[in-house]
Amino acid sequence: MKALDDIFVLDLSRVLAGPWATQILGDLGADVVKVERPGRGDDTRGWGPPFLTDPETGAIGDASYFLCANRNKRSIALDIVTPEGQETIRALAARADVLVENYKVGGLKKYGLDYASLSQINPRLIYCSITGFGQDGPLAGKAGYDFMIQAMGGMMSITGERDGLPGSGPQKAGIALADLTTGLYATIGILGALHQRERTGRGQYIDMALLDTQVAMLSNHAASYFLSGKVPGRLGNGHATIVPxxxxxxxxxxxxxxxxxxxxxxxxxxxxxxxxxxxxxxxxxxxxxxxxxxxxxxxxxxxxxxxxxxxxxxxxxxxxxxxxxxxxIDKVFDEPQVRHRGMKRTVAHPLAGELPVGASPLRLSESPVSYDRAPPTVGQHTAEVLREKLGRDG
Structure with a gap:
């Protein structure tokens, strides 16, 4: 038994925050179907090098960026601009438990794929929208990317060497922190909504914003500012309130x-x-x-x-x-503790044979995470999913 093996997730998200959330749901056993543009697919498939290559033919596959956030999913290729693509997504949404998307505010309304439209045909649907700034407010229509969100949300003001020292100045985190933490919070919200649905029988709308998440992640720095009125600054690798x-x-x-x-x-x-x-x-x-x-x-x-x-x-x-x-990074995966905890796994991949992937940190005693599917190729499962979910041949 897997924790979410009775949950069907329709994934209309791209790049990182949304795919990170849906990968977690897939790790927990949910059936995640990723909807991609025919031919190109998710933008991050091309965000390289490095790229996956066929060890025998040298054929170039997807970028490592895509591979890090899309295991345990199936891919279908649909053009949502066409009436046929829109109708297929509506049919899938009618059967889905969860839908995740990260289009700009109002971007799916013109296709009839917004929450108001889809909840009419599936009142149990949990619909999670991820944007840079949320669904309302003066910046709702502005595009938001991780780097700028780390800047606007205060993260960069407290990261980096302190003024007056060599290399001083604001720095972003070495990973896409705003994207990844928004993916985590989105997952938490989805799981909470699934639990609520067990009691009410109804789904709900989840409005996730990268800026909201980054501001929330200021944690003790925000609390310090609220309490003291002093604006925290950069301390390099030092800590604001603990020494040494x-x-x-x-x-x-x-x-x-x-x-x-x-x-x-x-x-x-x-x-x-x-x-x-x-x-x-x-x-x-x-x-x-x-x-x-x-x-x-x-x-x-x-x-x-x-x-x-x-x-x-x-x-x-x-x-x-x-x-x-x-x-x-190489020494991280050579650490005896990291090796013991199995933080590097392999999955069977149609191009690479065996593909190494970073493991999930989740350890559930009764419903452990499994690594059943490699990150899919574009549209790899279109026929399979349409036949299984909708009874169609193509």
């Missing part, structure tokens, strides 16, 4: 040291040869360490730089001080 909680130079690189309480700091101080720091009034509490960050951090750096990263990590782990080396 950052990367430190070592003899051969850097090591992240993440001290979460006063006992851990006392053990860190002793391990670095300065047990007196642990009882010094300037550093004995976290609040005191935050106040005296400017003098404490250089003192710690002067000690950590004397040791190789691996040796210092071993020393600190022995006295239970949280720490970790900064891995490149």
């Amino acid at each position: 909680y950052q990367s430190f130079p070592t003899a051969d690189g850097h090591l992240v040291i993440a001290v979460g309480n006063d006992g851990q700091f006392a053990r860190l101080a002793a391990a670095l040869g300065h047990p007196e720091w642990g009882s010094d009034a300037r550093y004995v509490t976290n609040a005191a360490r935050v106040a005296n960050r400017a003098e404490l951090i250089p003192m710690i750096e002067a000690e950590t730089v004397k040791h190789p990263s691996a040796a210092l990590q071993a020393t600190l782990e022995a006295c239970v001080v949280p720490c970790g080396q900064i891995n490149t």
Whole structure:
């Protein structure tokens, strides 16, 4: 049994936020049917290199960007501009539990594929729209992309090296954080709506905005601003309210040291040869360490730089001080813990044979995630889905 194996998801979304949400639903067992433009498909199929290639013929396939967000789905090719394509989507929506789309505000209304239209033929439908700025407000009609949302939503103002140091200035996150977190929140909303439907028998509309999600993700920084009235700034790899909680130079690189309480700091101080720091009034509490960050951090750096990263990590782990080396992506997947947890899987793919994919972090004891389908080729399952869902031959 799979957690969502009785749920049919009609996926009209493209690029990342929507596909990320529907991939999670597919991982949990939902039957996800991705609707794509004939020929081209999802834009991210071409967002490379790198591209998947046939090991025997060298034929070029989809970009890695598409492959990361579209496993456990079937693809059908339909042109929603045509009356025939619109009618087919309406017929599928009449049978669907969930529909996910990320067209611009009002973009599907002219085709009769908006929530108001489809809920008339399927009152149980849960319809999730994902846009940059939401369905209402002064910016509702504006296109929104992850990079600009990280800027507008405050993320970049608190990310990057602090002013006055080399390389200072606002930075975006290294991943499409606004897209991915919106996909996660969309999934949560869909699951909540499915639960609600069990009690009411009716579906509902979900309005997801990248900007809303990014603002919500400000979390402790927003709370700090509300409480103090002070605008948070950039601290590089430092932490606004915990010290020491950052990367430190070592003899051969850097090591992240993440001290979460006063006992851990006392053990860190002793391990670095300065047990007196642990009882010094300037550093004995976290609040005191935050106040005296400017003098404490250089003192710690002067000690950590004397040791190789691996040796210092071993020393600190022995006295239970949280720490970790900064891995490149290749080293991430060589980490024994990552390998043990199976965070790299393979799925059978028609072009590549065996395709490696990043695994889901979900661990459900009674309905585990499975990796049944590779990311599909454009329209790979059109005939199969139309026959199965609508009784049509093509």
